[in-house]
Amino acid sequence: MSAWHKIRPTWQTADEYDVELIVREARPVEGLTRLERVLVARGLTERAVPGEEIARIVGVTPRTVWRWRSEGFRQAA
Template identity: 80%
Template sequence: MNACRIDGCESRPRPGRSLCRKHQKRIARYGDPHFTQWSVADEFDVDLVVRERRPAGDLTRLERVLVARGLTDRCVPGEEIARIVGVTPRTVWRWRAEGFKQAA
């Protein structure tokens, strides 16, 4: 099967496309497949990470906060959340203390 044409991306594009959903959207929106900024969140990515509880490196700051919030809602321990979103447990506890709103 074809993988997304962006180097290092293993997501599978839809049939007939050369880019995965995320990169296709980034290029459409920003003209740059690697564009990220802390305030950008891809709901699809956030949902996926929350559902699968799989460590994800390629998240924006906002996505990390949203994933942490989603996992907290599912009663996932702080240490586990920290591992999944790639921050220290202390950061997760701080986000919780702030109610995630300020962090985001």
């Protein structure tokens, strides 16, 4: 994670319970931090959910999901 991302609070905080609930239910939710979006996308990818559906659930474009996948979800590591 870059120094820029480390100072951004939206990259540092994630409610793991909320993330797991969203992954389990695969339903759209508003108000996720950027880190939570990446974690949800990673969890849904592990469950073989299509990229377009993941994008709809986390509120990003399909291109963003494909980029996260190509980067190996580095931001959430």
